[in-house]
Amino acid sequence: MGRHSLPEEPVPHPLDPPKRPAGRSETTGSHRIVAKKAPRRRIAKWPLVALGLVVLATLGVVGWNWADSVLNNRAEAQAASCNGGRTDVRIVVTPQITKPVEAAAARWNQDLTQVHGSCVHVAVQSKPASDVLNALTGKASLDTIGGLPDGWIPESSYWVTQLSKAKPDVIGSPAMPIGSGPPADYPFVGLSGKSIDEVQQRGTQSFRAFLKEPAQLADFAAAGIRAS
Numbered sequence: 001m002g003r004h005s006l007p008e009e010p011v012p013h014p015l016d017p018p019k020r021p022a023g024r025s026e027t028t029g030s031h032r033i034v035a036k037k038a039p040r041r042r043i044a045k046w047p048l049v050a051l052g053l054v055v056l057a058t059l060g061v062v063g064w065n066w067a068d069s070v071l072n073n074r075a076e077a078q079a080a081s082c083n084g085g086r087t088d089v090r091i092v093v094t095p096q097i098t099k100p101v102e103a104a105a106a107r108w109n110q111d112l113t114q115v116h117g118s119c120v121h122v123a124v125q126s127k128p129a130s131d132v133l134n135a136l137t138g139k140a141s142l143d144t145i146g147g148l149p150d151g152w153i154p155e156s157s158y159w160v161t162q163l164s165k166a167k168p169d170v171i172g173s174p175a176m177p178i179g180s181g182p183p184a185d186y187p188f189v190g191l192s193g194k195s196i197d198e199v200q201q202r203g204t205q206s207f208r209a210f211l212k213e214p215a216q217l218a219d220f221a222a223a224g225i226r227a228s
Helices: 044-082 096-108 131-137 159-166 198-210 214-222
Strands: 087-091 120-128 151-153 173-177 187-191
Touching: 044 087, 044 173, 044 214, 087 096, 087 198, 096 198, 096 214, 120 187, 131 159, 159 173, 159 187, 187 198
Parallel strands: 087 120, 087 151
Antiparallel strands: 151 187, 173 187
16 A cells, blocks of 8 residues: 555444434424414304393293282282271371371271271371360361361370360270370370261271281381380
């Protein structure tokens, strides 16, 4: 071999691993392509809302018809129970107690309360005690208070005492206080006269007892009148 000869390539051993081509990296990366999910389609809410309103409206109509039917049946049953006719009772009251007594009369009349087989209807009239006393004792015409009432509730027992002194025969039943609130005690006195029959007297007394029941006492309390 001469001085300028090229070096010989070494002969590869059969067990050596093959050489990798030059210029290629030993590690290669990979890129995973992840597909974007398609947007989900939303269901419109207004059809569901409309359906709900229709259902509620239907239930409301059914409920209203049912309640109306119940009230009508109850009214018919109550009306059918007044076979003995109707008796009118008029109670004259001092203005301070008008509202709770009117509320009590409304309940009484709604229940078609019967006395001696007759439905007693209570009417409430507001008049100052002095006007009522003058009419009952003859100092003024009874027409000034709408005629002879079946019962009277002044603000204090003073007026009942004056009536018993001047015209004792007008008092049909002893006075009974139905409330108190200084300086008043609101006595309820049943009256008597040719225009007042037995059913009206009994109806007046029954209504007086009705005023002492819890529902009516609650109305008196709301008006600032304590139970006596």
